[in-house]
Amino acid sequence: DIVLTQSPDSLAVSLGERATFNCKSSQTVLSSRDNKNYLGWYQQKPGQPPKLLISWASTRESGVPDRFSGSGSGTDFTLTISSLQAEDVAVYYCQQYHSSPLTFGGGTEVEIK
């Protein structure tokens, strides 16, 4: 099974500042077939289901603000919020869809400093 390790577990950032968190995979999620990274990022606010923000490691979903960006390839990935807004307080999860079983990272909780 592919294990995804997210860091840090939690992060406190001032409004307007940059937030960066990481996701490391125990195996590559880069497909040799299509050269795509099978990794997504989700945002989950309290009492709500997760929302897909980023697919294929770096493709922002429709309607997602451009302050959210994803990067990385192979086994190391990053989600960046360029200017933290109050509504970004949430837990962020990475997930791989390269191999079964599909797996999620443990999450990074983002709060306002």
Place this chain on the structure above:
Amino acid sequence: EVQLLESGGGLVQPGGSLRLSCAASGLTFSSYWMNWVRQAPGKGLEWVANIKQDGSEKNYVDSVKGRFTISRDNTKNSLYLQMNSLRAEDTAVYYCASGGGWRIEDWGQGTLVTVSS
């Protein structure tokens, strides 16, 4: 707009059974892989199972193999999860989720399953 509405959750004793349902609308249901993902209280997300568009392929996390069965009825735009031999550690909110390929895009609001005596 995609809508996924789960039902069937509740309180069940250890060793008991429960069948979850998910009614889908706003998407061509038969064109999508469908998933069940769960979240124990205060914990992270755990993928449980998925099923191919025509039902010909099913995948499960090891912890539910042999106990849970995923199925779908494309004529009713519905997804199901039959859960048998339930354990305390199966207590969670269960989400129905759709996606292109194995990518999970849209999620329902979830239904709570509590396994307790």
